[in-house]
Amino acid sequence: MLNTTRISRLDYCFKIVLEQSRICDLKVCNKQNLIYLLLMLVISFGLFSGEETPIVAGQQIGLSGYEIHATPKMIAGVKDNASGLTYNSNTNTLFAVVNNPETLLELTKDGELIRRIDLIGFEDTEGVMYLGGERYAVVEERKRTLVMFDINAQTKVVNRAGLKSLQLAITSGKNKGFEGLTYNQDSGDLFIINEKTPRQLIKLSGFVESSDIAISTPFSLEKTSFGGDDYSGVHYDDQTGHLILLSDESRQMVEVNKEGIEISRLGLSRGNAGLHDDVPQAEGITMDKDGDIYVISEPNFFYRLKSKNRLLKVASKND
Incomplete structure (x- = not known):
């Protein structure tokens, strides 16, 4: 992720060209993309000031700069059906949801199991999101339902009866429903990803804090250039305002802006990001x-990726 620091205009220009040239390779050099690229070139060369331009924090995530950190591991006590993943900034731990048996797991950032929480009465849980405080939400795939609940450090069981929930009238193929969700804490908007038939991103406003609910589609996933065959997870980055869309079948993650324009991508097959093997079935994604x-994959694999660019900048700061 880009930080507030001064780097040479040439280095910055080179980085932007690398990230944006992928868009042109995909033959979608439309007017918006060209304007964006030209603007970045102008800023990077400092044409207006003649000085080196400081990089604004959170300009882009830069997925192509990420590599696997440590050896992927199997989550202890989980045989199959590892699904969604979320990060709790208060506890500095991760929470993963498992489908069948429906369970919530608290994990360290190295993928070590801390505790299990039984989800009683839940069905086909596929995605989980930390909403702040002690509040979480999960999605149930086949029922196209969002369920919200609170847990604390002592919670061992969550019973679905009586919890706030919302079922959305979206028709899709069998076992091709809601796969993941993410949350913009500043706006209070939830984003839900529908796997396929249709591939769809749903924006849900008002569910967390009020009863005045608005549902919209920010952009079409059926008409995008980055072409995920399916979508299995989604993460909202509050520093950039960008989304990371995870695709199991395409073995990739793609960073997009609020208009759905690709900013960067990272392959999850062997040879990419330092991976020695394919990520078998990526199901959930989050960022700390x-x-x-962090990526979770069926049956029970846990991956942690770090930014090469961020690590290089930290190292240079300490020199």
Whole structure:
């Protein structure tokens, strides 16, 4: 992730060209993309001031700069059906949801199991999101339902009966429903990803804090250039305002802006990001406050990725 620091205009220009040239390779050099690229070039060369331009924090995530950190591990006590993943900034831990049996797991950032929480009465849980305080939400895939609940450090069981929930009238193929969700804490908007038939991103406003609910579609996933065959997870980055869309079948993650324009991507097959093997079935994605990215994959694999660019900048600061 780009930090507030001064780097040479040439280095910055080179980085922007690398990130944006991928868009042109995909033959979608439309007017918006060209304007964006030209603007970045102008800023990077400092044409207006003649001085080196400081990089604004949170300009882009830069997925192509990420690599696997440590050996992927199997989550203890989980045989199959590892699904969604979220980060709790208060506890500095991760929470993963498992489908069948429906369970919430608290994990360290190295993927070590801290505790299990049984989800009683839940069905087909596929995505989980930390909403702040002690509040969480999960999505149930086949029922197309969002459920919200609170847990604390002593919670061992969550019973679905009586919890606030919302079922959305979206028709899709069998076992091709809601796969993940994420949250913009500043606006209070939730984003839910529908796997396929249709591939769809749903924006849900008002559910967390009020009863005045508005549902919209920010952009079409059926008409995008980055072409995920399906979508299995989503993460909102509050520093950039960008989304990371995770695709199991395409074995990739893609960073997009609020208009759905691709900013960067990272492949999750062997040979990419330092991976020695394919990520078998990526199901959930999240990011911590340091910019590390975490991916969970069926049956029970846990991956942690770090930004090469961020690590290089930290190292240079300490020199």
